Amino acid sequence: MGRVYNFSAGPAVLPEEVLRSAAEEMLDYKGTGMSVMEMSHRSKAYEQIITDAETDLRELLGIPDNYKVLFLQGGASQQFAMIPMNLMKNKVADYIITGQWAKKAAQEAEKYGKVNRIASSEDQTYSYIPDCSDLPVSEDADYVYICENNTIYGTKYKELPNTKGKLLVADVSSCFLSEPMDVTKYGIVYGGVQKNIGPAGTVIVIIREDLITDDVLPGTPTMLTYKIHADAKSLYNTPPAYGIYICGKVFKWLKEMGGLEVMKAHNEKKAKLLYDFLDQSRLFKGTVVPKDRSLMNVPFVTGDADLDAKFVKESKAAGLENLKGHRTVGGMRASIYNAMPYEGVEALVAFMKKFEEENL
Ligand SMILES: *Cc1c(COP(=O)(O)O)cnc(C)c1O
Numbered sequence: 632m633g634r635v636y637n638f639s640a641g642p643a644v645l646p647e648e649v650l651r652s653a654a655e656e657m658l659d660y661k662g663t664g665m666s667v668m669e670m671s672h673r674s675k676a677y678e679q680i681i682t683d684a685e686t687d688l689r690e691l692l693g694i695p696d697n698y699k700v701l702f703l704q705g706g707a708s709q710q711f712a713m714i715p716m717n718l719m720k721n722k723v724a725d726y727i728i729t730g731q732w733a734k735k736a737a738q739e740a741e742k743y744g745k746v747n748r749i750a751s752s753e754d755q756t757y758s759y760i761p762d763c764s765d766l767p768v769s770e771d772a773d774y775v776y777i778c779e780n781n782t783i784y785g786t787k788y789k790e791l792p793n794t795k796g797k798l799l800v801a802d803v804s805s806c807f808l809s810e811p812m813d814v815t816k817y818g819i820v821y822g823g824v825q826k827n828i829g830p831a832g833t834v835i836v837i838i839r840e841d842l843i844t845d846d847v848l849p850g851t852p853t854m855l856t857y858k859i860h861a862d863a864k865s866l867y868n869t870p871p872a873y874g875i876y877i878c879g880k881v882f883k884w885l886k887e888m889g890g891l892e893v894m895k896a897h898n899e900k901k902a903k904l905l906y907d908f909l910d911q912s913r914l915f916k917g918t919v920v921p922k923d924r925s926l927m928n929v930p931f932v933t934g935d936a937d938l939d940a941k942f943v944k945e946s947k948a949a950g951l952e953n954l955k956g957h958r959t960v961g962g963m964r965a966s967i968y969n970a971m972p973y974e975g976v977e978a979l980v981a982f983m984k985k986f987e988e989e990n991l
Contacts, residue, residue: 636975639953640782640928640966641826649880667876672869684879691885694814694837701836702865702875707804707823711739714800716851719744721771730757730781732802743848757784759920763792774798774818780806780925783957787925791816805927809969810895818842827968828881833874894969901967901976902926908980914987932962942986949982
């Protein structure tokens with residue numbers, strides 16, 4: 632049985648080389664006689680795995696020394712609470728609402744303080760990124776929050792908001808390591824890894840050192856305190872050990888591919904193929920304002936729900952999996968993360984051409 636082209640938004644496609652290598656090491660990791668899954672997280676072998684993972688991630692992103700890297704649990708959604716609990720000293724934060732994930736993060740933060748929604752693209756079903764050059768940033772805001780790549784709607788910030796000196800916090804779950812980024816522009820950058828890096832259950836948090844303090848909101852659980860995890864180098868309790876191991880393999884794979892500049896070029900080439908097709912198609916239409924298009928998540932529609940359903944069904948039969956759009960928006964969505972080969976996008980476009988000829 633062969634592998635399909637998996638266009639899922641997450642959990643998503645991983646590099647085949649990484650899966651093969653993990654399979655080879657499954658029963659006996661480097662002569663330890665056990666799987667990484669069976670190993671103490673305090674063993675020498677595991678210490679090497681987590682240290683290498685951090686070192687390689689730091690190298691890939693050029694993370695400065697005054698930022699800590701944390702490998703935590705609870706997925707991206709747990710950060711929706713952890714961020715306000717640790718950062719809301721004035722109990723005020725500004726949120727820019729560009730889709731479901733930003734909306735959920737804002738709702739969660741509201742449990743801990745005042746949330747100002749300083750911009751939103753809800754009026755146009757989140758099909759664009761609002762102009763963020765001169766927003767009414769709150770005087771006393773502890774931070775400004777964005778979801779940098781909107782997995783469901785397929786938009787991406789091409790320019791970061793002008794936060795007028797306030798701390799920027801970003802959810803980069805679905806664009807993590809898809810291109811280089813300047814970590815120094817953020818107070819916190821975080822992402823669930825199941826979109827572009829590894830198996831679900833691990834979240835990576837890159838946080839500026841001065842934000843890691845004991846001064847958290849009263850009642851903050853130990854497990855939701857950044858300082859606890861930073862002091863223990865992500866080993867306060869048992870970390871998502873196997874997930875971190877796979878993330879580490881993906882970091883090595885990215886380095887072998889040539890790093891994030893190369894990945895960016897590769898991702899641009901894939902996205903261009905699909906967007907160029909959409910722009911000239913007489914049947915399919917992209918749903919996002921062109922200047923705000925994501926390189927990772929590409930939503931599109933035919934304009935006819937029955938035809939959309941037919942497309943999803945027939946594409947699956949052709950080995951193109953998980954092209955159905957998010958349940959809240961319908962239509963189709965192709966997620967073309969780092970590990971999706973160019974050939975996968977070629978196969979998708981060829982299938983779309985054929986479908987268009989048969990159904991126009
Ligand atoms: C998937 C996703 C989430 C939620 O991730 P979980 O790990 O399931 O909590 C949050 N933000 C973005 C941008 C996502 O794509």
